[in-house]
Amino acid sequence: MMFPSQFPFVRVTGTPFERGRAYGAAVPERVARSAQIYGSTLKALKVDDAFRADLIAEFSERIADFDAHYLEEIKGIADGAGLPVGDVVMINARTEIVARARRKVAGEGCTGAIILPERSANGALLHGQNWDWRSECVDTAIVLRVEREDGPHILTFTEAGGLARSGLNSAGIAITANYLECERDFRKSGIPLALLRRKVLEQENFAEAIRAVVKTPKTCANNIMLSTAEGFAINFECAPDESFPLLPENGMIVHANHWQSAVALSKLTDTGVHAMPDSYYRDWRVRRLLNEVGPALTLEDMKAAFHDTFASPYSVCRPPRPNATGDLSATVAMLAMEPNRGTMDVIPMPAVQRSCTQYSLSAEPETIAT
Secondary structure (H helix, E strand, C coil): CCCCCCCCEEEEECCHHHHHHHHHHHCHHHHHHHHHHHHHHHHHCCCCHHHHHHHHHHHHHHHHHHCHHHHHHHHHHHHHHCCCHHHHHHHHCHHHHHHHHHCCCCCCCCEEEEECHHHECCCCCEEEEEEEEEHHHHHCEEEEEEECCCCCCEEEEEECCCCCCEEEECCCEEEEEEECCECCCCCCCCCCHHHHHHHHHCCCCHHHHHHHHHHCCCCCCEEEEEEECCCEEEEEEEECCEEEEECCECCEEEECCCCCCHHHHHHCCECCHHHCCCHHHHHHHHHHHHHHHCCCECHHHHHHHHCCCCCCCCCCCCCCEECCCCCEEEEEEEEEEECCCCEEEEEECCCCCCCEEEEECCCCCEEECC
């Protein structure tokens, strides 16, 4: 199988609608492909048009109530890509909408790590992740730079049509996220996770980024890893209605897809780990590999840990393989960020290739050695 060696780079400016329209017009085929993937999933679940329309209307209203400019940006993406607005709403709320249709969604595996300055060879905080999801999404992902007039600029890796996923901003704040599951999921509707992540990346200071995570109601559990270039990081294991913080240990945070907070485990049930039991050793492997390097870690050390193939194909770096729902799953992308520099190194399908591109808040993409 052939995979792209680089994800498209999209740069947008202007009002929310103008930014969205430029975004949709830049990658219309990828936005359409994103919509097709999740639309086909709903059809396979035998969701009729009326139920799909009701779900999209519900989440459109929630998005508008959360922040009206997000819905304007979504309308712009739809206009630029020549798609119905509902298709782009579906992309941004795909976890919640698909889960409501099937009452359960196959999770995004993901293994994330943050290295604090005291463990970093260059004294700068490092933040990264392997994104495990449907392998076909290698053809829908993009890197988006949003140059804002009303706040920090944003650099985010996301599925085409999405407002954000993982990334950093010009205030030095970075975010990645991992799948979690508990028995409280999908009892009530909350804010789509893509928009929560975008809200974090719009913040000028780290305290407000934390506030955005802990105060925003969620439809389902999620693990959110936050860092600041000023030299601090925190991990939140989030149930829909409660957040449980984990602080760095030995100068780092590593997290996969099982609950680790003792407080969280005393209050809820981890209902997801049976579907991804490899979570228990994926974060252990990354932590062990980083500690074996020594006290001074580099971004290349982080990438090397993320390339780990122990127990493949159920490994930190996952080659394409069928998952429990029959989809072909893989580590679709590896991300390695330096928030103080405003850079993000991205490798598509890292289990089968090593071509790496560095994206930046201030420069054009550049192919780099890895």
